[in-house]
Amino acid sequence: MPPAPARPRADRSPWRSLTYRSMRWWSVANLVSNAGTWMQLTVQNLLVLQITGSPAATGLSLSVQAAPGLLMSVAGGAAVDRWHRKLTAAVSQALLGVVAFATALLIAFDQLDLGVLMVLAAVTGLIATIDGPACALLGNDLVRAEDVPSAIGVGSLVSNAGRLAGTGLAGLAVGVFGTAAAYVANGVSFLFVAAVIPFLRPVADAAGRAAPAVRRDEAPDAMTVREGLAFFARRPRLVALAGITGISAVFGRNYGLTLAVLVTGPLAGGAGAFGTVSTVLAVGGIIGAVLGARLRKPSVRLVGTLAAAGALLQAVAGLSPSLAVLLVLVLPMAVVESVSDTAGTTVLQTDPPADMRGRVLGVWGSIKTVWGLAGPPALGLLMELAGARGALVAGGLLIAGAIGAGHLLRRRRTREPVLTPVPTPHPALSTAA
Template identity: 90%
Template structure:
């Protein structure tokens, strides 16, 4: 699956061109006098510094958003039928879970190496090739389905290959999207990407049933393959705003693993990134799994049914969209903002766990989803813009490995907590753990001694002994 997260006018305005750096700026030909007409400055709602849609003033961003809409629709068409297909082939729910784990395993083991590859190779070429390879895997699966040759070993091999390619494709596509806009417009690009992802999900799940009903299960894989090739065809025409710094080839006396260790060392020594990882990790494990906790709360203590939980899910989706729009208005979010939003969401989760009725829960669910979505946009922006350009691929690689750990550890830990404390107790205890951990981290940071720099006196000039 392609995680959407990503752009410049055909000819930038003169004021924008002076902000460019590197060789790309020097080679940019002068714009013709009429070039400003191509991106109308009269569109105040888009060009405003705090407009959530300001990234769409870049022509390449508009194309990138369209490509990601198509890609996400294709991905969700495949995901909608994938588990059903595995069950049909194997007849085992355990095999379905195993296929998901096999696909996630490369992200845990090879995520940092994939990020290092993104730092070394040209970004547009890397993203285009990885998209084409993912499309090839989808077409191969469709062919095996058509000829009734898809068995469990082939399924696991395809899942492993998909996960391996994704370790490169994820950071490459995320950073390529950021290259298409100026740094202050990255939150807008991420917010638009979130909206595109939600729209693609709705379109994909709706089209999946139609395609499978008419053409069969393999149609979803064909559609996904076509969507990958569409993205690969769009990438060569994108024009980054800033010159991407790529790492030079390693000397003969070093090996490729050096850059992997460098990425791990950089992440571990960057307090902002470590704090962001801690905040996001504890929130992912003890909160945000609302598909599990709220489902048990609604159908258990609140005595609702599937329809009631469907209403809660709809409100969560609406809140996510509102939060994405609000998050896109940010310009330079900080880790402190991410922590504040995560703590606020945790306290809302505590109150939601004490909800006496479904109506009260619905009132609380909307701000919970909004806060979570804004926090995600702010955190993603910090993650993708805080490191220097030549380190961002490796940082995203480390982050991908950490995120895989959360994804594997979160549901079992939360399930155990629900077994011990029930749905209400899990929501309340989880929220208190999140808010308490973030508050404790903030206090420790404030009490940490600030290093005092002692000024070193300048050396006195030597006295001349000449007569």
């Protein structure tokens, strides 16, 4: 196995993960995969509308695909801990490719109806409960622990680049070859990733041993879903991270909803104005990903501080008197939240021991699905009651207040003295004395 590249210990370059040959290949594979995924996603909603003519059916298809994440993510994470990681990732990518090709064939022969599409969406979501944690942890195995933030930051940039490329290529492919072409392209992208995985090499740790993928000396029945849930619940850092990320996801972050209503309502802008805001958000996210990639050992405290800062910026943005002021606030808001996301993902993927990370990511997947389902309705209700400005201000203050209260509570607990009981002398010893 080739040794990991030697670099200065203080290296904080956001691109340092790319000094690993396997990580460079993994990044290329992910770029191709993300482009294919976004080609499919771009046409998927249009396809449902063509089949049913119902916007409600479009939302239902997305919910059906997300449902396995709510119900099966923990089991999927346990499978990732139990099985060989590279093999698991390669097989799951290949299976996703098969589903994409099957969908393309059904479209080409005009055999795709809503029922079949829902089944395919559910199968895709089920495979993703294993593929997500397997691929995330495989990427971490390719770099040293201190370079994981760089790997996550580069992954975020690759994801954004793939999204831009995929959405652009989707229109070209569909216009020239038809709707099935987007699914064929996505299938090819999955097979490309599956073909690259066998050639990836995990780095050696400090003791010169290969980075562990699974706990091979453990009986399979010990690697249970219950064990993963119990570990997560007993880990204060992970519980705190879940709380910070959860409240931020429910009362913030859904800017496609809140800022759209703010721009087109109180600020009297149009679709073009909201497009400008979306572009600035994307640019801020990219800048934040680069800055986050410079981190080495982020903490939950850093995640909370950045999330609170982003929430306060959100509250101020809700009071913007004009589109120009909103744009000035949106950029740093997106930057700090992107850095917070990178830091939080790093903690999540590196805090647990290697043999527990799949199950931890599985628990996280279920929790994240709950946030994704609960956030838009909660925010919509808040906007009904307080308007777009009120939702942004109240949501931001609620996030910052909850994080601040949690920090103060933790400090109070750590400062409380631990009282050690004084043992009472045994009566017989007292008499003898």
